[in-house]
Amino acid sequence: MALCVASLVPAKANDGIKLVAFGDSLTAGYLLAPEDAFPVQLQSALTDRGYDVTVVNAGVSGDTTSGGLSRLDWSVGDDVDGVILELGANDALRGLDPATTRANIDEMVRRLTERGINVLVAGMLAPRNLGEEYAAAFDPIFEETAEKYDALYYPFFLEGVAANPMLNLADGMHPTGEGVGVIVENILPQVEKLIDQIKAERSTAD
Numbered sequence: 001m002a003l004c005v006a007s008l009v010p011a012k013a014n015d016g017i018k019l020v021a022f023g024d025s026l027t028a029g030y031l032l033a034p035e036d037a038f039p040v041q042l043q044s045a046l047t048d049r050g051y052d053v054t055v056v057n058a059g060v061s062g063d064t065t066s067g068g069l070s071r072l073d074w075s076v077g078d079d080v081d082g083v084i085l086e087l088g089a090n091d092a093l094r095g096l097d098p099a100t101t102r103a104n105i106d107e108m109v110r111r112l113t114e115r116g117i118n119v120l121v122a123g124m125l126a127p128r129n130l131g132e133e134y135a136a137a138f139d140p141i142f143e144e145t146a147e148k149y150d151a152l153y154y155p156f157f158l159e160g161v162a163a164n165p166m167l168n169l170a171d172g173m174h175p176t177g178e179g180v181g182v183i184v185e186n187i188l189p190q191v192e193k194l195i196d197q198i199k200a201e202r203s204t205a206d
Contacts, residue, residue, distance in 0.1 A: 016052040017198055019191075020076050022068065023086030023122070026157060027059030029180070031169055036177030041184045042191065051195060056080075064090045065104035072108050076117065081198045083112055084191065086157050088124040088142065093173075095130060098137035105141055109149045118201070119151040120194045122187070124158075152197070154190045157183065 021027045021039040029037025043055040058075045060067065068087045076083055085108060091101040105121070112119050123142035126135040146153035158175070160182045161167045167179030175183060 016054055017081045017195055018054050018056065018079055019082045019084060019194070020056045020058045020080050021084045021086065022058045022072070022075060023084070024059060024063040024068075024090055025061035025174060026089060027084075027086050028057065028061045029059065030061050030174045032177055032180070036180055038180050038183060041177075041180050042188075045184050045188055046191070046195075049192075051192075053195060059086075062090060063087060064094070064096065065101050065108070069104045069108055072111060076112065078115075080117055082118040082120065082194045084120045084122060084187075084194070085109065085112075086122040086124075088138075089157075092124065092126040092130065092134075092138055095134070098126075098134065098141065101138065102141045102145070105145050106148070109145050109151055113149045113151065118194055118197050119146075119149070120190055121146040121151050121153050122157040123153065123155045125156055125162075152190055152194055154187050157187070159183075159186050 021042065023038075027038050029040075034040065037057060038059070039055040039057040043053065046053045046055070060071070065087045085105070087108075088101055088105065091098075109119050109121060121142050123139075126138040128135060130138075143153050143155070145151075156162075161175050161179045163172075164179070165172070167182060168175055
């Protein structure tokens with residue numbers, strides 16, 4: 001009887017969830033051991049909580065939002081359920097026009113949403129030495145884009161880590177393995193919401 005009941009459960013509902021961490025060096029794990037990179041630590045935290053989730057590292061060090069947009073379609077396959085979008089830091093560091101950053105973030109979230117892929121937008125803040133006007137144009141991009149497409153939003157990817165010398169490498173910009181652990185702990189509730197969304201949509205589809 002147990003076998004008969006199990007056979008009635010759609011296979012899709014029991015499949016693991018595939019997430020892609022799509023970003024720059026903060027995602028890629030710049031100068032870190034492979035096991036200390038954000039996607040690896042995030043998957044470990046999710047596994048510890050009983051989730052059947054695979055987190056793929058699609059971080060490219062030095063990537064801007066323009067670079068991300070150019071590789072989005074082939075980096076995120078049709079088997080992907082959700083994307084954690086972490087881009088924008090290099091745009092700000094280079095002082096690129098926030099209008100371009102906004103257009104790129106918007107296009108990436110739009111494409112993913114149209115493909116039925118759930119998105120968690122990780123926000124970034126502009127360096128304050130670029131001035132108040134730049135920050136006012138740059139900082140709201142991520143939240144406003146997430147709201148536009150009804151995507152999940154995490155305000156600041158480096159929350160609790162930025163400007164803390166104990167949690168960053170000597171360059172003061174890239175987190176240590178311990179720093180990545182803080183990022184994972186802070187963003188985890190939103191990632192769990194992303195997983196819940198995916199599960200709910202699967203259940204509805206079935």
